[in-house]
Amino acid sequence: MTKQHITATINGEEAEYLCEPQETLLDALRDQIGLTGTKEGCSSGDCGACSVMLDGRLVCSCLVLGVEAEGKTVETIEGMANGEDLHPLQQKFLEEAALQCGYCTPGVLIAAKALLDINDNPSETEVRYWLAGNLCRCTGYDKIVRAVMSTAADMRGA
Amino acid sequence: MVRVVLTSGTAQQYTNGKTAVAVEASNVRQMVKALEVKFPGLGTEIETAMSVAIDGVILPDPFLETVREDSDIFVLPKIGGG
Amino acid sequence: MNEQPKQFKWVGTRTIRPDGVDKVTGRAMYGADLTLPGMLQGKVVRSPHAHARILSIDTSKAEALNGVKAVVTAADMPEAESKPVAAGEAMINFRDLAENVIARHKVLYEGQTVAAVAATTIDIAEQAAALIKVEYEVLPHVIDVLEAMKDDAPLLHDHIFTGGVKPKPEKPSNVANRVEFALGDVDAGFAAADVVIERNFTTEPVHQGYIEPHAAVADMGQDGKVDVWCSSQGHFMVRSFCAGLLKIPMSKIKVTAAEIGGGFGGKTTVYLEPLAIMLSRKSGRPVRMVMSREEVFRASGPTSGAALTVKIGATKDGRITAGDATLYFQAGAFPGSPVGPAAMTAFAPYDLENARVVGYDVVSNRQKVVAYRAPGAPISEYGVESIIDELAVKLGIDPIEFRAKNGAKEGTQAAYGVKFGTIGMQETLAAAKATEHYKTPLGPNQGRGVATGFWFNIGGESCAGIRINEDGTVSLTEGSPDIGGSRASMAIMAAEVLGIDVAKVKPSVVDTDAIGYHFVTGGSRVTFATGMAVVDASKAAIDEMRARAAKIWDVDVDGVVWEDGHAKPASTNVGDFEPMALAELAAMANKTGGPISGHADINAKGAGPGFGTHICDVEVDPETGFVTVLRYTAVQDVGRAIHPSYVEGQLQGGAAQGIGWALNEAYLYDKNGKMENAGFLDYRVPVASDLPMIDAVLVEVPNPTHPFGVRGVGEVPIIPPLAAVNNAVAAATGMRFTALPISPPAILASMAAKN
Secondary structure (H helix, E strand, O other): OOOEEEEEEEOOEEEEEEEOOOOEHHHHHHHHHOOOOOOOOOOOOOOOOOEEEEOOEEEEHHHOEHHHHOOOEEEOHHHOOEOOEOOHHHHHHHHOOOOOOOOOHHHHHHHHHHHHHHOOOOOHHHHHHHHHHOOOOOOOOHHHHHHHHHHHHHHHOO | OEEEEEOHHHHHHHOOOOOEEEEOOOEHHHHHHHHHHHOOOHHHHHHHHEEEEEOOEEEOOOOOOEOOOOOOEEEEEOOOOO | OOOOOOOOOOOOOOOOOOOHHHHHHOOOOEHHHOOOOOOEEEEEEEOOOOOEEEEEEEOHHHHHOOOEEEEEOHHHOOOOOOOEEEEOOEEEEHHHHHHHHOOOOEEOOOOOEEEEEEEOOHHHHHHHHHHOEEEEEEOOOOOOHHHHHOOOOOOOOOOOOOEOOOOOOOOOOOEEEEEEEEEOOHHHHHHOOOEEEEEEEEEOOOOOOOOOOOEEEEEEOOOOOEEEEEOOOOHHHHHHHHHHHHOOOHHHEEEEEOEOOOOOOOOOOOOOHHHHHHHHHHHOOOEEEEOOHHHHHHHOOOOOOEEEEEEEEEOOOOOEEEEEEEEEEEEEOOOOOOHHHHHHHOOOOEOOOOEEEEEEEEEOOOOOOOOOOOOOHHHHHHHHHHHHHHHHHHHOOOHHHHHHHHEOOOOOEOOOOOEOOOOOHHHHHHHHHOOHHHHOOOOOOEEEEEEEEEEOOOOEEEEEEEEEOOOOOEEEEEOOOOOOOHHHHHHHHHHHHHOOOHHHEEEEEOOOOOOOOOOOOOOOOHHHHHHHHHHHHHHHHHHHHHHHHHHHHOOOHHHEEEEOOEEEEOOOOOOOOOOEEHHHHHHOHHHHOOOEEEEEEEEEOOOOOEEEEEEEEEEEOOOOOOEEEEEEEEEEEOOOOOOHHHHHHHHHHHHHHHHHHHHOOOOOEOOOOOEOOOOOOOOOOOOHHHOOOEEEEEEOOOOOOOOOOOOOOOOHHHOHHHHHHHHHHHHHHOOOOOEOOOOHHHHHHHHHHHO
8 A cells, every 4th residue: 555645734733744545543643643642442433532633623533534634733632731831621630630540631631622612611511411422431520520610610710 | 276267168178167277386387287287278278379367457478477376367268359 | 528637748638640741741651652663563363253172273374474574373382380370359370361362272252362463564464364364163152151050051171170169070160169158057047037138130241441452562682581561550460470471581571561541450461461572572573562442342351240149138127137149250261250259248348147158150251351340349249239228128227227237347257257457337328328418309210229338458569669869859669550640649658758748759650670579550459558668668768867867966876866857866865966858868878878768578468448338319211211320429438548539539430330330331242152342332331421420428447557547449439339320220210120231221121011
């Protein structure tokens, strides 16, 4: 199989990579670009550990082909902090202990940020349904949901 | 003499159903050796697959622990966890 | 709330975990994140049959494929000796472990490893795997535990003769072992009862469900030295098992524990590591192996499915007079189910004069089971707690009061034999009764269920090193893979003992070359045992620093005490010396004898058992049979919460797993013994929208054998939910279920039968 040459904007920077046509965006990010923060949990779009933003849309990168990112913008967990400063969600997750093993955390943070970008005052139900595609086996979701809502409140200045 | 209590399952296997047995010993190693002599196979079973509890404290590797006449000694399967 | 009295500076505070920033930024390295130069990708060839003899394996076409660098089968592994080894939950046979890593003569479950391939890309490895020709003689298979016990059931092993029975049977059987624990006289106890309830229950196998699949990288040089990087709950266990399986000296194997994405007991054994080492040895290159999610389900051990009969009798004023249970546990392809601990824990929360539990360890053609959080206990206690609930309802006694009346206390002789020391059973019941949750009224189609849980918790081997750096900061090393935030607790305990700011302590989980042997991270032991080692190591460092101050002051070391992070004269008689801070002593270390450190290598004993009481409210939709968990409270005696947030996290996470076990999770097999739901879509674990907030109430009854009173907490929380949910559904619907999971089709079928 001939590899395709792909140019995309990843975490705000222009990036180029080679990938096979059948390779997923998840594999391209991890193996071609070396951004291993995005995780593989199931490869069938059921667990959300591979969540990234593609042109501003929350997707499972295991269900997107690497070649589909041509000309598009991709945001991964590695782009969430700003230099020395963590994103408020990241900081809150640490303060509220909203992670245990941390494996689902990159996906959850990407998904949570996508929610807060469009809804600055989500109810508990809205947070739970929005995150229903991100499986967590360690926390029982309680502290994750609290951290997301608490961050929303902080960001609103509430 | 020290008094050792076994689970009923272990007793059925090695001591003809007697759950409380007595041997001469001042530490667990001696106790296990004495039990092996009196009830062949029991000592080996304890060494490989069981824990000893003395006065309520379970000791997975207890061979140097002292045992006295008034010690509450109980032998039970090794416990792990997940 | 769960706030602590102010007797400690750091213990009981909610510090930011030291590995936290790495985990929220994607910097943390997990098993599949490591890339080494020249690294190959490995792929496993798995049995498509549930039971078959291996007649031949032809790897020639695979070996000839361009890009394939090594192919291995059981022929590449030395024959293992038959000997018992400890493996997380139970003793297993080393030869069985070897067969489970790679099958030699027979395959005993669909998914069992038959061969493995390493190639330059994963695509080539997959193509090569497909080119490996295995000839099988398919044999009849059996999966259900009761079916497997029948005389005419297909026999998995002809060398298994039921253990624990006298006389030793003459015919081999699928019943590997029988265990029994008994106290008093159950027949007399039942005769004295006013009410006796007996029921048969079944549970299905469930998987630990960690989101991170198994992953390992092995890199062996031509000198026989090998580095292994893996996702594991115990890198010393990995070293030990690989050394034994492949006959490599332990000193030549260095295992580094990667950050781990969940384990829950499922990563207390080896699957990929020995294969990766074998492939690396043969190819002369590093090899990475990662399981797909499907492989995790088909080829890594879940816990047992079981059938059980439980019978309990009580007087009309609510005193239990006898308890009797018979447990039949699926061990999977090789012996070693958790039926032993299940039998020991079944009645453990109660002070009984008469109790008997008999358990059977039965092999069947499915994945070899491996530890899952409090192995065995959720199953046996589910049966017992469900009947306790029925008795309470029948006798018109509040379910918490009924349990308190019969509950274990200090001095109670447990049914499994040991007399309890200081425990918190009564305290958790009282705390549960006092919650606002328990008093809240319910609406139509809603019901409330209560259940308790007990787990022993273990101690075991742990080591710790405290090194005082020249600037007064501290490097703390230990070897317990951190699955839930334990590094934070280690730093807290060290800071507390040393008397310095916790921010100055950097904890690390180091590799097998850098520290002494640790038993696996499991058994709720890390905060207890590794914590104890950290405390001992800190005290040893303090003793060294006192000696240094004594040298500087030219006094006897007995004249120096340690207080608030400073060496001080014990009294004015010793001399009029200014206290010396740790940082000052550190700066002078090279002049007073060299680097300052403290170490401890221990086999921790005195682990205190844990008790929990959970309250669950459900609403059952009469049209769809769907069960909504409305409200959930988990109360537990946690000894002392070193870091309350991570202790609460254990209660919440365990409760969520138990809820999934009760309502949804199960392995479904087709008629060929092939798992049908090997993915997260159809193996349905709880998602965020399935659950309410889970209130974690921490009760502290300190464990007197630990310097900070720590009790293990991680496993107890998965035990009560099974019966708490079951009892809640019974209260909501008036129907008693005796099979898990209580999924909508089961509820609808029961409703239809009722009408």
